[in-house]
Amino acid sequence: MAAITPGPFSLLGWVMAQIWQDGTEWAPDGVDACPDIARATTHPEPVEPIRWVDIRKQAGVERYRNGRYRFSGRIKRTYYKPRPESSCRTVVVHQMAVTRKRTSSRWDKVSAHYVIAPDGDILQLFDHTVRLISSNSLDRAPHHAINIEVAGNFEGHDGTGDWWKPDTFGRGRATDRQLLALAECLDHISDSVAAAGKRDNTGGRIELVAPHRVSGRNSKGRPNRPICPGSRVWKAAETWAVEEGIRVPGPGEKYGGLPIGDDWRSDAWRRHIASMA
Ligand SMILES: [Zn+2]
DSSP states (O other): OOOOOOOTTSHHHHHHHHHHHTTOOOOOOSGGGSOHHHHHHHSOOOOOOOOEEEOHHHHSGGGGTTSBOTTTSOSBOOOOOOOOGGGOOEEEEEEOSBOOOTTOSOGGGSSSSEEEOTTSOEEEOSOTTOOOSSSGGGGSTTTOOEEEEEOBOBOSSTTSOOOSSHHHHOOBOOOHHHHHHHHHHHHHHHHHHHHHHHHTTSOOOOOEEEEGGGTOBOTTSOBOOTTSSOHHHHHHHHHHHHHHTOBOOOTTOOSSSOOOOGGGOOHHHHHHHHHHO
């Protein structure tokens, strides 16, 4: 960095020269003189709380009693008998691989208990007692998955450009606010299920947090969700799970899909594994 010598021919130069001459150190006493960075560390900007939006009425089973979407009449939907909330053992995290306008009327057609909207709002679509068709084998006993969809089309490996059909579905990246909302949603689910397990004395609680990748497969049994939810979203979910002491699938562990690759692992998980060795 080059030293700046105040010239004698400008007002600024003259002022600085006076300061240099009498050896005064720069000692601001006014707000205007306070560098932004100092202000930022002492008075952080308040974070807007995550908003919870209940759209269970629009999405709920009573609207599709005949097991079909009303809007298309073609997509079959099976609804199962309600399950006890305390039977839910697993949370599965997804990416929608598409985004929508926040004002879209189609959010309530998503097959997930929660959607993390593009602005970080948490939309609740279904009660935990509703078994959905979202995560293949993990939807069923003994897992009884609760599903979270993060809105957006995300890369399989963050920063590598491996989006699925980016020209159609966009080149998205989960925002920090969405990841914050995801952690808050996971908190809520695990608290709620644990409370239900206490109420009915089953001790039921969330024991596994998994990416859809490990269970996703097609009707022929071939894995078909390799990038759901993508490394960035998964790392955030995994970090939450490790910090809460909740299990995530280990190396090679899968439920009809593909195991979690080493390149999806979070630092929190690596530290956890190292501490067990
Ligand atoms: Zn998925």
